Amino acid sequence: MEKKLSEMGYEEEGIVIKILGGLRYKIAGMGIRKGKGIKMMTKQPIKGPVVVTVDRSNTSIGLGLADKILVQVKK
Amino acid sequence: MWEIAVELTIDQRWDLVDRIAKETIEVGAYEPTLRDTLADVTVKPLTGIPFAIAVIYGFWMFFSGFAGFFTDGFFVKIFDVHFLPWIQSVFPGKGTWLYFIFVGDPSAETCFESFGVLTSGLFLPIGVVLPAIVAFYLVFAFLEDVGYLPRLAVLVDGVLHKIGLHGYAIIPTILSLGCNVPGVTACRPLESRKQRFMMITLLGVFIPCAAQIGMMEGLIPHLIGWVFLTLAIGYFAVGFILNKVWPGESPEILMDVPPYQKPTWRNIGRKMGTRTSHFLMEAVPFFLLGCLIVAVMYLTGAMDWLGNALAPALTGVFGVPEETVAPLVAGFLRKDLAIGLLGGIELTTWQMFTSVVLLCIYFPCLATFALMLKEEKWKEFLATMLVLVVTVFVFGGLLNLIGIGLGIA
Amino acid sequence: MGQANVGKSAFFNRLTGAKVAESNYPGTTVDFTKGHMLFQGEYVDLIDVPGTFSLQPKDKAEEVAVKMLGEEKEALVICIIDASKVERGLYLALEIIEKGYPVIIALNMWDMAKSVNVKVDTEKLEQILGVPVVPTVATRGEGFKELVSRMGQAAPVTIEEIIRSVGNSSRTHH
Ligand SMILES: Nc1nc2c(ncn2[C@@H]2O[C@H](COP(=O)(O)OP(=O)(O)OP(=O)(O)O)[C@@H](O)[C@H]2O)c(=O)[nH]1
Ligand SMILES: [Mg+2]
Numbered sequence: 001m002e003k004k005l006s007e008m009g010y011e012e013e014g015i016v017i018k019i020l021g022g023l024r025y026k027i028a029g030m031g032i033r034k035g036k037g038i039k040m041m042t043k044q045p046i047k048g049p050v051v052v053t054v055d056r057s058n059t060s061i062g063l064g065l066a067d068k069i070l071v072q073v074k075k
Numbered sequence: 076m077w078e079i080a081v082e083l084t085i086d087q088r089w090d091l092v093d094r095i096a097k098e099t100i101e102v103g104a105y106e107p108t109l110r111d112t113l114a115d116v117t118v119k120p121l122t123g124i125p126f127a128i129a130v131i132y133g134f135w136m137f138f139s140g141f142a143g144f145f146t147d148g149f150f151v152k153i154f155d156v157h158f159l160p161w162i163q164s165v166f167p168g169k170g171t172w173l174y175f176i177f178v179g180d181p182s183a184e185t186c187f188e189s190f191g192v193l194t195s196g197l198f199l200p201i202g203v204v205l206p207a208i209v210a211f212y213l214v215f216a217f218l219e220d221v222g223y224l225p226r227l228a229v230l231v232d233g234v235l236h237k238i239g240l241h242g243y244a245i246i247p248t249i250l251s252l253g254c255n256v257p258g259v260t261a262c263r264p265l266e267s268r269k270q271r272f273m274m275i276t277l278l279g280v281f282i283p284c285a286a287q288i289g290m291m292e293g294l295i296p297h298l299i300g301w302v303f304l305t306l307a308i309g310y311f312a313v314g315f316i317l318n319k320v321w322p323g324e325s326p327e328i329l330m331d332v333p334p335y336q337k338p339t340w341r342n343i344g345r346k347m348g349t350r351t352s353h354f355l356m357e358a359v360p361f362f363l364l365g366c367l368i369v370a371v372m373y374l375t376g377a378m379d380w381l382g383n384a385l386a387p388a389l390t391g392v393f394g395v396p397e398e399t400v401a402p403l404v405a406g407f408l409r410k411d412l413a414i415g416l417l418g419g420i421e422l423t424t425w426q427m428f429t430s431v432v433l434l435c436i437y438f439p440c441l442a443t444f445a446l447m448l449k450e451e452k453w454k455e456f457l458a459t460m461l462v463l464v465v466t467v468f469v470f471g472g473l474l475n476l477i478g479i480g481l482g483i484a
Numbered sequence: 485m486g487q488a489n490v491g492k493s494a495f496f497n498r499l500t501g502a503k504v505a506e507s508n509y510p511g512t513t514v515d516f517t518k519g520h521m522l523f524q525g526e527y528v529d530l531i532d533v534p535g536t537f538s539l540q541p542k543d544k545a546e547e548v549a550v551k552m553l554g555e556e557k558e559a560l561v562i563c564i565i566d567a568s569k570v571e572r573g574l575y576l577a578l579e580i581i582e583k584g585y586p587v588i589i590a591l592n593m594w595d596m597a598k599s600v601n602v603k604v605d606t607e608k609l610e611q612i613l614g615v616p617v618v619p620t621v622a623t624r625g626e627g628f629k630e631l632v633s634r635m636g637q638a639a640p641v642t643i644e645e646i647i648r649s650v651g652n653s654s655r656t657h658h
Contacts, residue, residue: 029537048233062327
């Protein structure tokens, strides 16, 4: 199933399939890119950021930015 | 910038990385350890938020306990019981201007009240501020080393988002609670000009440094919570307004969260060392100079003249006596000294509270002021100064009105 | 050069005896610092820069690092990679190699990588990239002798060569 990163639930895992706009240049160096496995670690209340795990590193991403990342979620 | 021709696109480069990684990296099975569990627990909101509150509370308890222990239990005794009576009796020429400058008020019973270069000028930095600095950086260096700060940033992101900043802003804010100078430089990792401008302004106006906090702890431990609350309200209120009126973007947080590390004592010790010696070398001369200037201004009548000139603003708008002009002057050199000098003035509790808040916000210290000039564009710098002046009058006026309204001014 | 929080400042302090702040959060260093280190019998300049995830800076601190690289065209670059996060470190290293700089790679935090059970075949990595690769632990000074002694071997390589050698090594492998 395809979802925005911001819509993924706790502990859900998936593969990044698309990163919209200029964001992909910004996060390329952080290891988040098309085809990469990604896991949701936490989500914060009051529209706080998500924290995801990619290649053993944790990255915190604002919710609006997470909207721009599309993920194929594993069932 | 470069002439070399062959460059890959992002995807090509990542493909190459993946191919290299496949040949050279082997990721073995790995059981999560205590470190990972802690990392998890302290960043998930349900457990992380109570944990963060506990950390901040613990930080404060350690800070006030440590500083209080050394200041009240040790330095106050040495300075007030032994040093002050001794220097008051051995310094020659009681009643002369030289005596007034170096020893101050001959009838003073504490070094808070004497105002002399060798009495208040030595006691305040060494007896009151030094323990506070040591206490602050001991805990702070530990938190930095362990790697707690990025997690705190994640947890407070939502709140700071409401005023156009994001969680990373907590790092410059906490750094500023130590000293505004590294706090202001630490704004650079914020992505947009708008965020950096807002942050530098908020830090310069509302965040007192460890030296000031230590001085408050020594002088008005019972009021310090109210001072913090007032400053925090100001931080968010002014942040909210700036976010609405200042043009520019407010990008969201995008930050690496590194794993926890065992703190290394060598590193913590080194940081403590550099920060403490920096304080002793930079601050003590300014304390002495500040006391000297204040004493000279009293002797020449300049202080009285200035007090009279500013009386309409001081008593009229802020409701504090005109004697507070001396701390205001000293505050241009060192704000902690300024707060310390309040100790020698007759003030009601409410006036003391108002004066401390005003001293915190009316001017960033000289070093921060100079740094703002460097980090900000002219337009931004002027705006920062405007915010500062407006805040002083609005806050000072409001506090006075509230005091009058409650009948406690 | 290196990404955020990989131990660049710890490296710099070790090599020059300076006291730049090291902390466990990204963005500790926001400005460059110059120092001197002994290399092949003479003192040379060493510059500590803020961390940057790529050569497309996303904030003012990263800008300082990228600008410094652009200005120091003659520089030898010590590329510091977190050994437990090699992939993304290599991404930046490749970018720097593409610009034609002579590079030596330090796989720092070797101890951390070990503790999370990530193994890196440094010899093979060296073969593929054609630049020296040295495992280090900056906080304890491990691997620094080797690093300094091999700095002289850093030479520019081209991306085509790297692409070719990955191809070769994967063919012999399977
Ligand atoms: N376990 C381990 N920790 C290390 C090593 N090298 C550095 N550290 C720690 O990693 C953290 C980051 O080190 P820094 O030297 O500040 O990293 P930096 O690359 O300069 O970081 P920025 O300036 O923020 O980009 C510190 O807490 C260091 O003590 C290492 O080899 N092993
Ligand atoms: Mg650094």
